[in-house]
Amino acid sequence: MNIPSSPRKLKVLILSTPVGALGSGLGGGVELTIANLARELQSRGHTIEIVAPAGSYLGDLSIVQVPGELQLTAQTQEQAAAIVMPSDPVLANMWAKARNIQHDYDIIFNTAFDWLPFYLTPFFDRPIAHFVSMGSQIAAIDLAIERVAIDYPGTIGVCTRTQAETFRFADLCTVVGGSGVDPAVYEYCKHPEPALAWLGRISPEKALEDAVAAAQRTGIKLKIMGKIQDAAYWEQIQRDYPTAPIEYLGFLPTHELQQALGTCQGLLMTPRWVEAFGNVAIESFACGVPVIAYRRGGPAEIITDGKTGFLVEPDSIEGLVTAIGRLDEIDRADCRHAAETVFSQAAWGNVMESWFYRLVE
Numbered sequence: 338m339n340i341p342s343s344p345r346k347l348k349v350l351i352l353s354t355p356v357g358a359l360g361s362g363l364g365g366g367v368e369l370t371i372a373n374l375a376r377e378l379q380s381r382g383h384t385i386e387i388v389a390p391a392g393s394y395l396g397d398l399s400i401v402q403v404p405g406e407l408q409l410t411a412q413t414q415e416q417a418a419a420i421v422m423p424s425d426p427v428l429a430n431m432w433a434k435a436r437n438i439q440h441d442y443d444i445i446f447n448t449a450f451d452w453l454p455f456y457l458t459p460f461f462d463r464p465i466a467h468f469v470s471m472g473s474q475i476a477a478i479d480l481a482i483e484r485v486a487i488d489y490p491g492t493i494g495v496c497t498r499t500q501a502e503t504f505r506f507a508d509l510c511t512v513v514g515g516s517g518v519d520p521a522v523y524e525y526c527k528h529p530e531p532a533l534a535w536l537g538r539i540s541p542e543k544a545l546e547d548a549v550a551a552a553q554r555t556g557i558k559l560k561i562m563g564k565i566q567d568a569a570y571w572e573q574i575q576r577d578y579p580t581a582p583i584e585y586l587g588f589l590p591t592h593e594l595q596q597a598l599g600t601c602q603g604l605l606m607t608p609r610w611v612e613a614f615g616n617v618a619i620e621s622f623a624c625g626v627p628v629i630a631y632r633r634g635g636p637a638e639i640i641t642d643g644k645t646g647f648l649v650e651p652d653s654i655e656g657l658v659t660a661i662g663r664l665d666e667i668d669r670a671d672c673r674h675a676a677e678t679v680f681s682q683a684a685w686g687n688v689m690e691s692w693f694y695r696l697v698e
């Protein structure tokens with residue numbers, strides 16, 4: 338009887354987002370995507386190397402540090418924006434490095450939402466799996482992604498169907514999710530304290546002000562965690578809501594994050610844009626914390642309304658307030674269960690591993 342040979346182990350070269358060093362919080366959910374993917378694939382016997390901007394740190398994971406100037410964030414630019422590269426672009430330096438070492442790997446995993454990696458795709462000898470981390474932001478980038486989606490079928494990965502629909506080439510996208518959580522890293526908290534949480538990059542597209550307004554209306558303390566990406570925006574919120582019961586805890590590493598998050602009655606997600614996925618939602622589930630989110634983008638595909646949280650009318654503070662009043666209808670064990678099954682790192686690892694095997698064959 339011939340034993341089916343276990344599929345060979347892969348050598349994967351992961352290229353980081355160029356908007357910040359990994360661990361800085363500037364890369365948002367992509368930092369969790371990279372760290373969790375690397376750890377999950379390593380646990381399956383694959384070899385991982387990460388190429389990222391100098392100053393990156395992801396615990397035990399080895400990282401090739403590349404110098405150069407960070408890329409301008411795409412979501413702060415207009416749809417008609419021209420492609421802008423700084424004089425010594427870390428993005429170009431990372432991809433020059435990748436070109437030099439590509440033959441040591443079976444596949445490249447790109448997480449940059451930028452024109453260059455898509456333009457360079459035909460110049461590489463190795464398949465490139467592109468993780469598209471946002472919905473449409475800049476037409477010139479959309480065109481570069483579409484070119485690859487057509488010429489290299491199956492290589493454009495997106496987090497959710499809703500995110501894919503923001504591109505006219507949606508049907509050429511492969512839905513692979515945004516990340517998966519390792520339940521062992523999060524402590525399930527059965528009995529919450531009277532407090533709400535908001536997690537994420539503090540930046541206008543995340544509409545933190547709506548969560549603060551809901552905290553003001555309900556009088557329930559809102560714990561805010563995440564990188565202050567736009568300081569002026571954060572100052573404005575504090576000026577607009579001087580008496581809101583809010584507490585800023587900073588940008589916390591996962592261990593401290595889950596301790597502060599776990600004791601909350603619920604997480605508020607208030608995306609003004611089409612959030613591609615919403616890694617913070619599955620982190621919240623892992624702690625047993627239900628999620629209230631605008632019915633917009635990724636969270637609308639992650640939350641089961643009435644079971645793991647509530648979906649409310651987009652931009653409606655009233656909707657948030659009503660949902661907050663219903664949080665005790667949610668069984669927190671259902672949230673934890675979702676993180677242990679559908680949104681687990683193992684389930685996501687299966688999706689990503691089979692995607693990579695398809696592209697390598």
Ligand code: HBI
Pocket residue numbers: 354355356363364365366367368408409410411412448449450451470471
């Ligand atoms: N902008 N230009 C650019 N490139 C990225 O890779 C990028 C970005 N903005 C945000 C971002 N990546 C990540 O924060 C994603 O999690 C959204």
